[in-house]
Amino acid sequence: MGHEFSIEKFRKQFPILSKPLRNGNPLVYLDNSATTQKPQSVIDKIVDFYSTYNSNVHRGMYEFSERATDEYEQARHNVAEYLGVNNPNEIIFVRGATEAINLVAYSYGRKFLTAGDEILIGAAEHHANYLPWQVLEQEIGVRRRIIPLNADYVIDIDQYEHLFSKRTKFVAIQHISNVLGTVNDIRTLSAIAHAHGAKILVDGACSLASEKINLGETDCDFFACSGHKGFGPTGSGFLFGKYDLLQDMVPYHVGGNIVNKVCFEKSSFKLPPTKFEAGTPDIAAVLGLGAAIDFLKEIDWKSARAYFSELVQYASGKIRSIPGIKVYGTSKNQSGVFSFNLDDIHAHDVATHLGSRGIAIRAGTHCAQPLMQILGVSGTARISLCLHNTKQEIDKAITALKDCLNIFTGKAITSIGSVQNRPS
Ligand SMILES: Cc1ncc(COP(=O)(O)O)c(C=O)c1O
8 A cells, every 4th residue: 555645755765866966966867768767675676686695596496596586476476466467477577668579579470460461550659669560561571550640649549440451460559658758548549459359569668657557457468568667677677468369479589498398309388478588587677676566566646646747737837838949749648758849959959958967858869760750850859757856856957948048049038938039
């Protein structure tokens, strides 16, 4: 059971947030879509593992290894329980969403899709949920069809439904856009896919830190998740897959620990999830992910959501009121990600200027070049918020953005919403 959300208590759990940077500025971390910061409990778990029971899993017959194995499997139970998944064997540990999606494209796609089958793919996808399907198209001749966005850069459900044909076998779509912050209604998208007999993979890379998801309710067939964007360590992530599908899939990579029997002639593989976890896994990352799930469980999501939605509203108002700013995406269902361009200042200059003040944002294409094409830009600057952010931090970013505008364009901001040319 969680406690009422307290921002002070929450922030205290992240040691990095109280450490001044080299120039003395406190860190203002607004790059949470790239990776989230790690709470002390996650850091402690990793340190504890390496300093007291470091060993391999599923093979050692001694105390350390048994403990590591127990905790590794406990982490699987933890992920499953937190996400409303009844069978922990439907959770496969991988390095992140990229590996999870590649696993499905390889292990499901190459076995169950054939030339001419159609895959529907969102127009705002990250390259991780775009390239595996493009490669599949080149290799086996499946056809990709792009799900268009409406004027708010949100999926139009009617247009989505209209794309289905007898040939549609698969949908690959993100839960939360790392560029626009749009939150897709995956329950509805799944229901429509299933009504047309298609399977659906949801890219949930950015989901963990944003909300409490129940995969049982969303009913997607596959869910790819990055642990490091949900307070877990880098190198952690998981794929959820419905068990009957996982059972029929071929392993993505093969090697130690996943076989029942290996002979010169042929071999047989263990059941899921083991058959997808060949070799020594990143044990510390999995244990860290288990600790991150414990951390997430402690959050009272009702009050946390109330805090966060007020913060997002506040940020949205402040950011959009900066003269000369263009913010991309106006979805009502916003996760706290704002991509923008400031006048005609290069996004990298904006990010560098903020970086010099200890404010961490991202600039570039955000691994979503097809979306940049739709937006008609070469890149954007991006602020991505997380539960530990505060209005004061947003104010600092706004001040820095206004100063940036003054410095780069010579336009002095006299008051919110009005700009005058700086006197020469
Ligand atoms: C929407 C989205 N999908 C997939 C990925 C890939 O995740 P990872 O780098 O953890 O594999 C990212 C990472 O930025 C992302 O934002």
